[in-house]
């Protein structure tokens with residue numbers, strides 16, 4: 464029986480031709496494919512600016528730097544996320560903390576955030592940046608977070624690594640209506656891939672320019688941006704400390720070609736998620752939330768084993784699925800329970816909703832080329848295991 468992965472990339476002949484065309488062209492990096500991909504991505508995501516980067520981790524890092532995060536800054540994120548959502552604060556020398564999740568959406572809880580902000584205000588420890596994560600592709604409660612941001616004076620970096628193509632309040636995720644900056648990932652398992660890659664979107668031209676400088680050594684060739692008068696047409700000046708977080712043209716060409724199919728791939732993910740909802744109905748499982756004001760990108764279809772209705776453990780169900788060649792996974796081990804974060808003072812029990820979710824969670828296979836027959840096979844194994 465063939466193995467069904469939990470996620471896998473979709474590469475077409477058109478994708479391959481787009482990459483080969485760049486290989487035959489003058490530029491492998493810093494060429495025209497980057498701005499073409501950026502412009503197209505920005506337009507599709509309702510943002511005026513998009514800055515391509517080497518990966519979303521790099522994007523989160525320079526998003527924090529662009530907003531002035533440094534030693535003494537405080538950054539809060541969701542514990543139910545990939546490590547990078549929190550590591551970006553540590554790279555900047557900032558202090559990291561977490562806000563527990565809402566058990567239904569599995570995203571950062573708006574009420575927990577509000578309570579934590581009120582407590583932080585009292586002790587003079589308000590965050591500079593909050594990083595909500597659109598877990599599994601479901602947009603976080605950004606409207607409420609924007610109101611809190613305006614009241615308490617923090618900036619929002621949305622980690623939309625799972626949410627390429629998602630909608631919130633009738634608009635694509637990516638503009639600056641709610642978040643100051645939005646970060647997307649193009650890792651191979653994500654919605655659109657460039658193998659490794661990421662994008663930061665914003666409507667703020669000054670922030671966009673700062674991101675461009677930060678991704679390439681903090682170096683400018685624009686005379687108007689120089690601090691010393693240019694010595695000649697060869698002049699470049701480093702005006703801040705940047706990094707080399709550039710995307711290559713090969714990757715941008717792949718991403719641009721993939722964007723041609725974003726809507727079709729999303730439609731297939733939605734259809735598979737709807738089908739999972741129907742096929743798993745009635746089993747002792749908690750299924751992903753459905754909210755009328757937002758459409759998930761369906762990066763993941765994550766279930767929870769409802770231990771109040773079955774004696775079958777998450778581990779047993781997971782092992783049974785893996786033994787049947789169904790490539791399930793678990794997202795996420797709460798970040799604060801990682802050894803590195805325990806050394807910073809966090810401990811199990813700190814964010815109980817994230818820990819409770821993690822203890823029962825399994826991500827089922829979901830990718831655009833998954834067939835109904837493959838999905839039926841996965842569901843049959845789940846039914847058998849829970850019977």
Ligand SMILES: *Cc1c(COP(=O)(O)O)cnc(C)c1O
Pocket residue numbers: 518519520521544545547548596622624625647648649650659660661
């Ligand atoms: C994948 C992921 C990242 C990191 O993305 P890379 O492009 O691999 O650096 C960050 N945050 C979340 C939530 C992710 O899933």
